[in-house]
Amino acid sequence: MNVAAVRKVAVAVFRESVRDRVPYSLVIFAVILMAASFLMSRLTAGQDLKVIKDLGLATMNAIGLLIAIFIGTGLVAKEVERRSIYAVLSKPLSRPSFIVGKYAGLVLTLVVNLAMMTLAFYAMLQYMHLTTDDWIKQGWRAPALDPRLLVAIGLIGVQLMLTTAVALFFSTFSTPMLSMLLTLAVWVAGQFSGDLRNFQAAVDSPAAAAIARGLYYVLPNLDALDVKNEVVHGLSIPWSAVGLGVASIAAYIGVLLSGAVLIFNRRDFK
Numbered sequence: 001m002n003v004a005a006v007r008k009v010a011v012a013v014f015r016e017s018v019r020d021r022v023p024y025s026l027v028i029f030a031v032i033l034m035a036a037s038f039l040m041s042r043l044t045a046g047q048d049l050k051v052i053k054d055l056g057l058a059t060m061n062a063i064g065l066l067i068a069i070f071i072g073t074g075l076v077a078k079e080v081e082r083r084s085i086y087a088v089l090s091k092p093l094s095r096p097s098f099i100v101g102k103y104a105g106l107v108l109t110l111v112v113n114l115a116m117m118t119l120a121f122y123a124m125l126q127y128m129h130l131t132t133d134d135w136i137k138q139g140w141r142a143p144a145l146d147p148r149l150l151v152a153i154g155l156i157g158v159q160l161m162l163t164t165a166v167a168l169f170f171s172t173f174s175t176p177m178l179s180m181l182l183t184l185a186v187w188v189a190g191q192f193s194g195d196l197r198n199f200q201a202a203v204d205s206p207a208a209a210a211i212a213r214g215l216y217y218v219l220p221n222l223d224a225l226d227v228k229n230e231v232v233h234g235l236s237i238p239w240s241a242v243g244l245g246v247a248s249i250a251a252y253i254g255v256l257l258s259g260a261v262l263i264f265n266r267r268d269f270k
Contacts, residue, residue, distance in 0.1 A: 068183075
């Protein structure tokens with residue numbers, strides 16, 4: 001795999017996403033939502049900080065998910081529909097470099113947009129820190145500018161990296177619409193991975209319990225990376241579970257990219 005070629009493809013994907021202005025319009029929408037959460041928090045006496053943190057993190061997660069799904073599922077399909085794939089593959093560019101470069105470009109786009117939303121989020125929290133009375137701050141379980149928020153945001157980024165890999169994988173052999181639905185289904189199932197593990201306690205059907213158990217081992221465990229509740233409420237973060245979760249997601253991304261490369265190598269564009 002040519003690192004220089006991967007870099008060129010990644011930069012091209014990032015520039016194209018900037019020209020489309022879709023990510024940045026979503027970021028503006030996210031900033032508006034976080035500002036709305038600040039206004040809503042005024043209606044919940046004594047819970048202002050929790051509401052802002054909770055809605056802010058949830059908004060960043062949702063906007064990042066939209067970017068990953070809507071752009072990720074069209075990374076390969078768009079090239080095929082515009083028939084630009086022929087010109088791309090006619091250059092001294094290997095198919096693995098093309099796939100990995102597409103993935104790296106969208107991840108770069110997500111990181112930049114997530115960073116912009118993080119700056120807006122912390123600006124709001126800083127304003128709240130400066131304008132809140134000290135006696136109210138004493139009742140906060142965690143400070144407004146809690147550095148652990150960066151942990152929660154970083155783990156959101158890891159989840160989005162996986163979602164991007166899933167979207168890219170499906171886009172190598174499916175239509176954009178079906179890829180969106182499949183990617184969203186994997187993401188939802190990953191969020192409820194813990195429920196799949198304990199599904200046998202809620203049903204009397206051994207077959208259904210076995211299927212749920214199988215899905216638990218096959219699908220990514222995104223639930224282990226969700227520490228928003230711990231951060232917002234000032235609880236301890238289960239670092240061991242988080243570490244295992246990040247390692248499993250990294251392995252999952254590797255498998256998905258390998259699968260995407262394998263499928264893309266077998267496609268005939270003649």
